[in-house]
Amino acid sequence: DSGVTQTPKHLITATGQRVTLRCSPRSGDLSVYWYQQSLDQGLQFLIQYYNGEERAKGNILERFSAQQFPDLHSELNLSSLELGDSALYFCASSVGARADTQYFGPGTRLTVL
Amino acid sequence: SQQGEEDPQALSIQEGENATMNCSYKTSINNLQWYRQNSGRGLVHLILIRSNEREKHSGRLRVTLDTSKKSSSLLITASRAADTASYFCATVHPSGYALNFGKGTSLLVTP
Numbered sequence: 001d002s003g004v005t006q007t008p009k010h011l012i013t014a015t016g017q018r019v020t021l022r023c024s025p026r027s028g029d030l031s032v033y034w035y036q037q038s039l040d041q042g043l044q045f046l047i048q049y050y051n052g053e054e055r056a057k058g059n060i061l062e063r064f065s066a067q068q069f070p071d072l073h074s075e076l077n078l079s080s081l082e083l084g085d086s087a088l089y090f091c092a093s094s095v096g097a098r099a100d101t102q103y104f105g106p107g108t109r110l111t112v113l
Numbered sequence: 114s115q116q117g118e119e120d121p122q123a124l125s126i127q128e129g130e131n132a133t134m135n136c137s138y139k140t141s142i143n144n145l146q147w148y149r150q151n152s153g154r155g156l157v158h159l160i161l162i163r164s165n166e167r168e169k170h171s172g173r174l175r176v177t178l179d180t181s182k183k184s185s186s187l188l189i190t191a192s193r194a195a196d197t198a199s200y201f202c203a204t205v206h207p208s209g210y211a212l213n214f215g216k217g218t219s220l221l222v223t224p
Contacts, residue, residue: 002155002157004155031210033211033212035212035214042214042215042216042217043156043201043214043217044214045211045212045213045214048210048211055210056209056210056211058211088153090155090156092156097210098143098205098210099205099209099210099211099212100144100161100205101146101158101161102158102212103158104148104155104156104157104158105155106154106155107153107154107155109153
């Protein structure tokens, strides 16, 4: 158990819908990262927050957004969902702003029908 | 975009044998890390090697790094069935914040 929690575990929804994925980092970790894992694209970095502020952006679509709250939990919002958004979404956390060891949550499996 | 590329894509060995996986990357790095992922589960950090290190050990794991060739290898000695998983290398650019993962090596260890 990494100490990172993600909810929900599974999410099934329809195209055009909007969903919110939630992540709670390990106690004491200030950085939260979001990754998307799909068969064709592999593991892709989406976005990082550090202590409430956006720190780095990766291959995140404009339809996706995220935020980190004062209690350090984070939410990833996916809107206008398409079939291709079906993937495993992982949250990871680390102590500092720079990416040393990251601790991954169990992931949320999103299926868009 | 993928930074690291693991080789081979898949590896099948018997318990007790050693498993070697390789990773090549394209740009300068601050450090390189190896992660393991059991099917459909989260990634677990195995080992981190910094750009000024050449070799590192952790239990049955041995990692090497050759920055001149932009490559790393992960050796698992005396493999066990429980080592069956996908293994990913991940690099961190000196000015970067996040991990850039390769596509992984799928390791199957049969009893």
